[in-house]
Amino acid sequence: MNNTIKSGQSDKAEETFSVTEAVKASLKRRHRKELGFRAAGFSAVCFGFVLVFLLLSDITYKAIPAFHQHWIKVDVTFDKAWLGVEDATSTSLATANYRKALRSSLYAAFPEVKTRKQKKRFTKMYSTNAEFTIKDFLIENPDKLGLKQAVWVRADDDVDTYLKDGVEPGKAGGRIDAMQAVWVQTLQQQSRIEKRFNFSFFTSGDSREPELAGVKGAFTGTILTMLVTLILSFPLGVAAALYLEEFAPKNRWTDIIEVNINNLAAVPSIIFGLLGLAVIINLFGLPRSAPLVGGIVLSLMTLPTIIIASRASIKAVPPSIREAALGIGASKMQTAFGHVLPMAMPGILTGTIIGMAQALGETAPLLMIGMVAFIVDVPSTVTDASTVLPVQIYLWADSPERAFLAKTSAAILVLLSFLLVMNVSAAILRRKFEK
């Protein structure tokens, strides 16, 4: 008896001993496994981080030249004969021959420029906008008519790129030949060349001359388009989600609607562009290339994303909240708007920002409705012809002029900052609702 008990006890002891033993034996292996998983996860995050860092630094590095522009000082003689004007009235100043005044002043400073070919190479070093710069100057200072005055004008993009590339002074390089290189060197020695911050990149619209091209047109177009998208898709999306979750009966119809919404989220964006062309432009007669149409098309694209995210976050609000509200006598609508919606808001905002970010980078549907276009004037209303930032990036990336390479990267930075601002403001709003 004693024996059996003893042996039983020892059995138990042995058993516990062996379990501890087994646990101890496997402990090392399990720790190793966990460590391995942690290391893999950590290195995945690191890898992603390094890639993002590389991408960003590459873009930033390439964008740096776009933020500066070389200017050349020209002693312009506002000669009445060259300009072809007699007095300084505004009408005669508006139609004067500034091209001749500029060129004659340029040749006067460099008497060695004689032949036709030399003249062509020489005047090519100045931006084609130079004559408009001196025009603006004279219209602002009409008292300078007939006098000699130093005016700063933009250098041509070829000269600008040449100087930024840091070629040895006086040596040909890029699209600057030996003759032009010597002229540039002379101008530098006379300290007539200055590198300035390129404000016009942020204050002017598109141009085919890289030294004049700016993002303001595309930036304004993006803001207008996004505004239309937000105004249309946010209230509609949230209302649809709220109705489907809180009020709609659960039957076959709502099932069909749900399947359709999920399908819509996966439809390629160009299809929405075709729809926009066929219905919004051709049927309703809204203008082509307008942010209004772009915004409508993009909101069709964002709606499913917002609805799906909103439904998920409304569903996640605990039923006890609803029951409590109903219990103290709130109506169904008061419950939905006073209790469910505020609690679901952080999730809804996340869904909205994902949808908007998607819409922000879209170009394919905009091609169909005419927003992939060369538009110089900055739009001021939602019906003005306009383009958006991703389209501007696409158009510049496809331009032959080399200086557009830097502009492309700079425009990408602007787009990324726009996205960042959008995300941060959503995060702030979310924080506010979570309190």
Add this chain to the structure above:
Amino acid sequence: MKKLTLAISLLATSTAALSAGRDTINVVGSSTVYPFSTVVAERFGKSTSFKTPKIESTGTGGGMKLFCAGVGIDTPDMSNASRRMKKSELEMCIKNGVSAVTEVLLGYDGIVIANSKKSKQVVVSRKELFLALAKEIPALDGSEKLVANPYKTWNEINPSLPATKIEVLGPPPTSGTRDAFAELVLEGGCKKFPWIKAMKKTNKKKYKNICHAVREDHVYIEAGENDNLIVQKLTANPNAFGVFGFSFLDQNSDTLQGSKVDGVAPTFEGISDGSYPVSRPLYFYVKKAHANNIPGILEFLKEFTSEAAMGEEGYLTDKGLIPLGEERLNKVRKSVLSLTELKL
């Protein structure tokens, strides 16, 4: 409440814009002509009191569809094209009420086969390019049979060509440059085989299939529509060749060189006088019915066809357009300013 007022004001502005006429010129069409017409548009906007025309880059075919959709302020006034308007397109135009169309030949665009300056410039014929890039080529024993393209290096085709792997970066089939390359280079080389040439009359479809099909065994690499990308890849890989428009070679002449095709180098002069074999005409089309109704069209046409723009020393040549030459420019100008109707 704020949102509501905003929405109402949006609606109000949109209806206001619709009821008024249009004061900007709308242009659609080819992405090859886009860099040229945008330059003219920008100058036109700056130097006149008219608004800067809006230029859309939709591709030649897409542009024609929009252009021929009808007459009225909601249709474009002009369409750019990197090939001539097809008879079927003109018929579509007429069917939709666009009865009178004026054609403008603005100049030429060369297509170059270029490589990095780190390698030697090569002299290649269209026949050799066909043999290097066609999907199927005539059997090597001279019989009238087709075999899958066996060539791996250039010197297998012609001992005088470099002993490097055939590697050509070019545009995808959706691009107009690719169409022109197939038509001018591959078909041009393909025609050099008499029995294939004879096929053009008997079996045109098969002839086109043979001459326009490009290898799919990673020798011809589709590098996307972006010519700048090809330029960058060529500098990184001195053994590769690239196919793109002349303006990109012109802009990167310090790092790239164009191969001589049939003995002629792709230079301004060579393309202009027609001795360089791979060039195509660029056009744009104007609706006669719009010319008198939309303000600025006639002035825009005048600026476009002026000596300062399209002439031999004009600013469009600075952007890489190959000019027409004085005589033809005068002819074009005359027909444009009198809005001569196109007949095909």
